[in-house]
Each structure stands twice: as structure tokens, then as C-alpha cells.
Amino acid sequence: MTDRPARSLADDLRDRTDDELAALLQRRPDLARPAPADVTALAGRATTRTSVQRALDGLDLAHLQALEALLVAHPAEPADLATLLATDEDTAARLTSDLRELALAWRSPEGLRPARTLGEVVGVPAGLGPVGERVPEPDRLSTALAELDPRQRSLLDALTWGPARGAVAIAAPDGTASPVAAAAGELVAAGLLEREDEGHVVLPREVALALRGGRLHQHPAPRPPAVEHAALDPDVVDAAAGGRAGELLVLVTEIVEEWGTRPPRVLRSGGVAVRDLSRLAAHLETSPEETAWLLETAHAAGLLAVDDGSRRQDQPAQWAPTPAADDWLDNAAGARWAALASAWWASSAAADLVGTTDSGRVNALSTATSYPLGRQRRQDALRALATLPAGAVAQEDALGELLRWRHPLRMARHAASADTAASLVTVLREAEWAGVTGRGALSGPGRAVVAGDAGGAADLMEPLVPAAVDHVLLQADLTAIAPGRLDGAARALMRLVSDVESRGGASVHRFGEESVRRALDLGWTADRVLEELAAVSRTGVPQPLDYLVRDVARRHGVARVGACSAYLRCEDAALLDRIERDRALGMLQWRRIAPTVLVSPVPAPTVMDLLREEQYGPVADGGDGGLELAGARQHRAAPAATPAVRTHGVDEVVARQVVGVMRRGDTGRAASHDEEGTITDPVVVAATLREAAVDGQALWIGYADDVGGVATHLVRPLAVEAGRVRASLGDADNDNVRTFSLHRVTKVRPAR
Known part of the structure; x- marks a missing residue:
């Protein structure tokens, strides 16, 4: 960046190199969309109130105090500002250089000046009053x-x-x-x-x-506050994060498989019903809050979506895994974790809103959980945590103080709209659930997620996730212990023939009649069930488990259901008598048409479900009288047409393309000047008027009247908006203000 003084911010920007302009567009991405026509248009956009407010939101307290000092003392040099900021000249020069790089200040012949709109946005700097009229020397x-x-x-x-x-x-x-x-x-x-x-x-x-003794602020803050923290071994932190990442993979895998076989319905208002959320929480043995967070994270990662039943007219809309979930299950553990952690990092969903609020009930996966401010809060907190040394565990109060220094304006708005301390607790809790932190400190893979390097995060996490096991230990009390995270064929088998009794580093699976019957309903025989269990067990099949499987298999399929609406046939007359007289099955309205046959007006699927609930173990008759196997049905929903909300910055490639557009615009503007400096190109005319409004420059303009005549006016533009130019007549500021239609301005020329 050249230090040559300029007469305006536009001149200052025009003197910058392409690399410097590209860096500006990357730091202030709102300036690049849409691409400015030339550097003059860039200067005008950079000084709008909205753009300036966005830029100020990203400044820390040191830069904000430097900006206030510049508003008070401009035009000024770093030495003058160092006195106001109570710091050394090098620090003041660094702060003002950053402000200039952000186009919030520019160098005039007299010294540094703030952009014109800053005074309106900042307001009264540092609580100072106006300049006095009768103050002594x-x-x-x-x-x-x-x-x-x-x-x-x-x-x-x-x-x-x-x-x-x-x-x-x-x-x-x-x-x-x-x-x-x-x-x-x-x-x-x-x-x-x-x-x-x-x-x-x-x-x-x-x-x-x-x-004030020459100081501008009572508490100058040129450097971030020191954050007291406990120091843990980074390897211990990474190990804890890896263990949590393994639990996350197990829980999300269980959600995919559970909703793949038993998808819940979508509420009319959107989201998941409280009953379905509670049922899933009980199945996962997690709290409703963590379950809601798991659902929102899986949805943000594209693993869950709404199946609207378009393929079947009789099927209501329901939540189901997407085909992407199958690909996710096949990936390595590190890549699976990185997909979930990155989705949580970028998601605008706030799972902590799920529950009963002052405005009503908020359901998981509903649009009411969208809260972009929560995403900003999450990213600000973890980026602040990333500035601490590896393994540092900061207290919430100290981390909150650092956040208030890094983003004072943003945190002030947060404090006005929510409990900042509670918000920080929520962020740290979710970061622990996601495996981004371990024992309160940011992990190595977590730092990669914060830096936006998903691939690097996956590589770092891969060796930290506990390796999956492919075997279990069968016990004589009809349980099996999995000494780690089950994966592959062992996981599929245990999910089919057993129910999870407890989760953790080692999960306990319970065998029962209902779980064994699930395998039998798929056409498995008792011998196959026992053979598959023996293949994955390191302890052999205990005798009680052998007895259970064979006893359930002996009674399975004795009763057979067909369509009548439904019929039930059974060679065991005594069993048929018991079914006919069972009060729990009274709604089926049995009618006996033969010693071994009952019929019901209720559809066969309902009959089958009720008989299974009462533990009669029926099987379905096919249309030819043969056995009809249930089949393991996996529901899949089409990927959502609208992806989850994402924020995108301006990368280097896009920034350089925009810089090229502006340079060509400047070239065209120069070519449109005649020998007297008159500009006639309509696009450049509009840009020149905007630049003059920013810089307070006087212009001669040609203006066409209603009959086609062109009159010349000397004006000082005040604002260009909505196709109109508001300007004061004459070279000096005055109250004689007139509005001109922009499309009638035929030419402009700087007033000399």
C-alpha cells in the first residue's frame, strides 16, 4: 500500500495494489457482492452505514478505541493517537494501519482521516462532548x-x-x-x-x-486481557475428544438405523413430535437436550430429511435418513466425525431452543430452531478459545471477558437480547458433545474445524477415535458385552437379535423373546441365529441363550395371519381358543369359520401388530399359502432440495476477479473523459456522482429538461439513491437543496 497522500478515500483505494484490494474484499465480503463497477463505486459502498456497521462488528476493543481516537483527533498521525490511546507509537501505527486496510480510514496530505460515515455510525466518541467555543488556550x-x-x-x-x-x-x-x-x-x-x-x-x-490527562479512555485496552486458565496435556485433551467423537458416531449411527426402520411422522407445523423425541432419547439413553442437538446436527450434515410420501400416496410425510447417510456409514471414522463437526460449526440451528418457551413450544428439526445469531455466538466463542495455548481450559467468566474484548459491539447486542453467560455455557456444552473440545480445552482436530479445514480435522481425529471391535462376550444371564464401539457385521447382528441395555465405552446388549423374534420374522432359523452369534462371540454360546432361541423358534410361526380382511389359521386349537378369548384382542372381532381358522374384519397388518404386541409370535401367509417373510425395510428420504443455511465469504479467486472488474471500470472511466475532463458515460457519471457525495466535491453537471434542452448547474451532491441525486446548488454547502433525476444527468465535470 502506497503512503502517498490522497484527496479522498476513492483515491486512496485507487492507489492500492491488486493484492491489497483483494485482501480488502476478503475481509469485507459485502463489498464484493455484487461486483462494484470501479474503485469509485467500491469507495461509495465501503462508506454506506450498513457496510460500516458490519465492519465495526468485526473489530476488537483496541481497534474501536483507535477509531474513536481518530474521530477525535483527525487528521492525525500515529504519534498523536498514541497519546490518546495511552500506548506506544508502534501499537498505534499498527492499529491505524489495520483500519486503513479495512477502508475505515485513509491518508490525506494532513494525516489519517476516518471514512465519512464513521462519525454517524459511532456517534459520540468515548463519551466526549462537542468542541467548546470559549475554552481557554x-x-x-x-x-x-x-x-x-x-x-x-x-x-x-x-x-x-x-x-x-x-x-x-x-x-x-x-x-x-x-x-x-x-x-x-x-x-x-x-x-x-x-x-x-x-x-x-x-x-x-x-x-x-x-x-483525563490526555487519555481518551478511562480503561485503555490496546491488547487482549490475560485469561487465567488451567493447562492440560494436549494429548489428554485429544484423547478425551476422540472418546467423545466415538460416542457421537455411535449415537448418530443409531439414529440413522432407528429412523431407517421406524421413521417418525412430520408434524403439521414441521419438526419432530415431543413423543417421538422422548422415545428416541430413551432409546439412546441421552437427555432430550442432547437428543435434539444430535438430530439438528445430523440434519445439518444432510443425513436426515423429510420423506413427503410422493412415492406412495398412502404414506404420510415422515423423517427418514437420506442416501447420503449410507455413504456416511461407509466412510472412515475420522471423516464421519469431521462431517458432523463441520456441519454443527456452520449450522444456524440452535438446539437449545427446543422445548417450551415464552412464545410457545419449539420442536426439534422445525424452522423455529433457526437462529443465525447462535451460529455467530458459537463461532466467536470457539475462535476466542483457539487463541489460548493448546490444552488451555479457561473459566467461563474469563472467556466471556476475552469475548467482550474481541467483539465488544456484538457482545453488547447479545447481552441486550440474551443471557451471555448461559449462551457461553451452551456453546461449550455442545462443543464437548461434538468432540471439538475435550475436558473443556480445544482439541487438535477441533482447532482444524474452527480454522475451516475439514480434511485436516478428519486426518487428526482418525487415530484418536477408539477402534471399532468386531466381537462380543456372550454371558450366561442372556446379555452380551461389547468391549468397545461395534461396527460392521457385528453391529448389524447385535442390533437385530438384541436390545441395548446400557451404553458407554463398553455397551451391554440384552437378549429377549422380542429381540430373537425379530430375526425369526426375517426368515432366520434358530440354528442360523446361534451360528451367527457364535461367530462374533469370544466366549461361545451359553446354554441359557441356546434354550431361549430354540424355545422362541419352536413357538414362532404356529399362528399364521392372512387377508380376509384378515384370517388366522393355527393347527393348535388350544392356542386358537386362547387368542379368540383374549380380551386384549377384542377389537379384532374374531369369528370362527373352522376349528383351526379365525377371521377378522380388521386389516391383516393391524392384526399382525396386535398379535405381536401380545407375544403370540405370528407370521404372515403369502397369497399362495406359503410363508411370507417380513423383510428388513430401510426407509430413505430424498435429499432436501434446499440445503442447510451456510455462510460463504469471498475467497482469493473471487476477490481477484472482482478487482479485475473494477480495474477495467476505471480504465473505461478514464476513456470517457474528454479534453476538458467532462464525463459522459452514464455508468461512470453515476459513479462520479456517488464519489462526489462521499467526498463533498463540487461538480458541474449537464441536466436535460422536459423539452430536451440541457442546462448546466454547479452542484455539491449530498446523496445518490433510488435513481435520484440530492444536491445543494453552488460550490458551498447551503440550504438551497434540489433533487435531480439521475437518468437526466447527461455529463459531469469536476469544478476547478
Whole structure:
């Protein structure tokens, strides 16, 4: 960046190299969309209130204080600002250089100046009042302040650090002046205070700076606050994160398989019903809060979507895994974790909103969980945590203090809209669930996620996730212990023939009649079930488990259901008598048509479900009278047409393309000037008017009237918006303001 003084921000930007302009567009991506026509248009866009506010949101407290100092002392050099900031000149130069790189300041012949809109956006800098009209000269001011009596000094001290405006009446209602009013009157007479009206006084800016000892802020913060933290071994942190990542993979895999076989319905208002969420939480043995977070994360990763039943007219809309879930299951553990962690990092869903709120019930996976501010809160907190050394565990209060230094404006809005401490607790809790942190410290793979390197995060996490096991230990009490995370064929088998009794590093699976019957319903025989279990067990098949499987198989399929609406045939007349008289099956309205046959007006699938609930173990008859196997049905939903909300910056390639567009625009603008400097190209005319509105430059314009005549006006543009130019007539600012239609401006020429 050249240090050559410029007459405007546009000139300052025009003198920058392509690399510097590309860096600006990457740091302020809103300036690149849509691409500015030329550098003049870039300068105009960079000084709009919206763009300036976005830029200020990303500044830390040190840069904001430097910006306020520049607003107070401009034009200024770093040495002047160092005194106001109570820091060294090198630090002041670094801060102002950053502001200039962000196009929030520019170098004029007299020194650094802030962009014009900054004063409107920032407002009163550092609580200072206006410049005084009768303030004594600096040497006399020091003497006057030293000679103040205690009452006068206390009055000024109350206004020193702001607000600069105070309520002090001239006299009491009975006409006598109070001691405070008398002191205020003396200070006004000395030029140390100014009377705003009969009830208020204001402390002039020069007096306040003198009282502050030349400092602008009571608590200068040129550097981030020191964060007290406990230090853990980074290897211990990574190991804890890897263990949590393994649990995350197990839980999300279980959701995919559970909803693949038993997908829940979509609520009419969207989302998942409370009953379905509670059922899934009980199945996973997790809290409803963590279950809602798991669903939102899996949905953000594209593993879950709504199956609207378009393939079957009788099928209601339901939540089901997508085909991407099958690909995800086949990936390596590190890649699977990175997909989930990156989706959570970029997702705008706030799972902590699920539940009963003041505005009503919020369901998981509904649109009501969308909260972009939560995503910003999450990313700000973890980026602040990433600035600490590896293995550092910061207290929530200390981390909150660091956040307030890094993003003071943003955190002030958060504090006004929510409990900041509770929000930080939520972020840290979810980061632990995601395996991004371990024992409260940011893990190595977590740092890669924060940096946006999903591939690197996957590679770092791969060796940390506990290796999956392919065997179990069968016990004589009809349980099996999996000494780790099950995967592959062993996981599929145990999910089919057993139910999870407890989860953790080692999961416990329970065998029962219902679980064994699931395999038999698929056409498995008792011998096959026992052979498959023996193949994955390191302890052999215990005798009680052998008895259970064979006993269930012996009674399985004795009763057979067909369509009548439904019929039930059974060679065991005693069993048929019991079914016919079972009160729990009264709704089936049995009618006996033969010693071994019952019929019902209820559809066969309902009959089958009720008989299975009552543990009769029926099987279905096919249309030819043969056995009809149930089949393991896996529901899959089409990927969502609208992807999850993402935020995209401007990368280097796009930034350089935009810079090329602006350079060509500048070339075209130069070619459109005639020998007198008159611009006639309509696009360049509009850009020149916008630049003049920003810089306060006077222009000669040609303006076409209603009958086609062109009149020449000397104007000073004030604003260009909505196809109109609002300008004051003449070279100087005045109250004679006129509005011109932009499309009627035929030419412009700088006033000399």
C-alpha cells in the first residue's frame, strides 16, 4: 500500500495494489457482492452505514478505541493517537494501519482521516462532548483547572468520563442559586463548562481531555486481557475428544438405523413430535437436550430429511435418513466425525431452543430452531478459545471477558437480547458433545474445524477415535458385552437379535423373546441365529441363550395371519381358543369359520401388530399359502432440495476477479473523459456522482429538461439513491437543496 497522500478515500483505494484490494474484499465480503463497477463505486459502498456497521462488528476493543481516537483527533498521525490511546507509537501505527486496510480510514496530505460515515455510525466518541467555543488556550486551561475549588472540581469530575451532559439548574424555584448551580455558573463563566439550556450544562471536549490527562479512555485496552486458565496435556485433551467423537458416531449411527426402520411422522407445523423425541432419547439413553442437538446436527450434515410420501400416496410425510447417510456409514471414522463437526460449526440451528418457551413450544428439526445469531455466538466463542495455548481450559467468566474484548459491539447486542453467560455455557456444552473440545480445552482436530479445514480435522481425529471391535462376550444371564464401539457385521447382528441395555465405552446388549423374534420374522432359523452369534462371540454360546432361541423358534410361526380382511389359521386349537378369548384382542372381532381358522374384519397388518404386541409370535401367509417373510425395510428420504443455511465469504479467486472488474471500470472511466475532463458515460457519471457525495466535491453537471434542452448547474451532491441525486446548488454547502433525476444527468465535470 502506497503512503502517498490522497484527496479522498476513492483515491486512496485507487492507489492500492491488486493484492491489497483483494485482501480488502476478503475481509469485507459485502463489498464484493455484487461486483462494484470501479474503485469509485467500491469507495461509495465501503462508506454506506450498513457496510460500516458490519465492519465495526468485526473489530476488537483496541481497534474501536483507535477509531474513536481518530474521530477525535483527525487528521492525525500515529504519534498523536498514541497519546490518546495511552500506548506506544508502534501499537498505534499498527492499529491505524489495520483500519486503513479495512477502508475505515485513509491518508490525506494532513494525516489519517476516518471514512465519512464513521462519525454517524459511532456517534459520540468515548463519551466526549462537542468542541467548546470559549475554552481557554491550553496553557491557560491547565492553570484554570489547577485553581478550581473542591466543589467546582467535583462537578467537573462527575462529567469527565461521560456522559458529558449534566442536569444543573441556573437557580432554585425561589430565585436563589444552590451551591452546585453557583459552581456551575462560575465554570461557565470561566469557559470550562457550556450552558446547553436552563437546566443542563455540557463539558467541552478540550476540557474533558485535559481532565483525563490526555487519555481518551478511562480503561485503555490496546491488547487482549490475560485469561487465567488451567493447562492440560494436549494429548489428554485429544484423547478425551476422540472418546467423545466415538460416542457421537455411535449415537448418530443409531439414529440413522432407528429412523431407517421406524421413521417418525412430520408434524403439521414441521419438526419432530415431543413423543417421538422422548422415545428416541430413551432409546439412546441421552437427555432430550442432547437428543435434539444430535438430530439438528445430523440434519445439518444432510443425513436426515423429510420423506413427503410422493412415492406412495398412502404414506404420510415422515423423517427418514437420506442416501447420503449410507455413504456416511461407509466412510472412515475420522471423516464421519469431521462431517458432523463441520456441519454443527456452520449450522444456524440452535438446539437449545427446543422445548417450551415464552412464545410457545419449539420442536426439534422445525424452522423455529433457526437462529443465525447462535451460529455467530458459537463461532466467536470457539475462535476466542483457539487463541489460548493448546490444552488451555479457561473459566467461563474469563472467556466471556476475552469475548467482550474481541467483539465488544456484538457482545453488547447479545447481552441486550440474551443471557451471555448461559449462551457461553451452551456453546461449550455442545462443543464437548461434538468432540471439538475435550475436558473443556480445544482439541487438535477441533482447532482444524474452527480454522475451516475439514480434511485436516478428519486426518487428526482418525487415530484418536477408539477402534471399532468386531466381537462380543456372550454371558450366561442372556446379555452380551461389547468391549468397545461395534461396527460392521457385528453391529448389524447385535442390533437385530438384541436390545441395548446400557451404553458407554463398553455397551451391554440384552437378549429377549422380542429381540430373537425379530430375526425369526426375517426368515432366520434358530440354528442360523446361534451360528451367527457364535461367530462374533469370544466366549461361545451359553446354554441359557441356546434354550431361549430354540424355545422362541419352536413357538414362532404356529399362528399364521392372512387377508380376509384378515384370517388366522393355527393347527393348535388350544392356542386358537386362547387368542379368540383374549380380551386384549377384542377389537379384532374374531369369528370362527373352522376349528383351526379365525377371521377378522380388521386389516391383516393391524392384526399382525396386535398379535405381536401380545407375544403370540405370528407370521404372515403369502397369497399362495406359503410363508411370507417380513423383510428388513430401510426407509430413505430424498435429499432436501434446499440445503442447510451456510455462510460463504469471498475467497482469493473471487476477490481477484472482482478487482479485475473494477480495474477495467476505471480504465473505461478514464476513456470517457474528454479534453476538458467532462464525463459522459452514464455508468461512470453515476459513479462520479456517488464519489462526489462521499467526498463533498463540487461538480458541474449537464441536466436535460422536459423539452430536451440541457442546462448546466454547479452542484455539491449530498446523496445518490433510488435513481435520484440530492444536491445543494453552488460550490458551498447551503440550504438551497434540489433533487435531480439521475437518468437526466447527461455529463459531469469536476469544478476547478
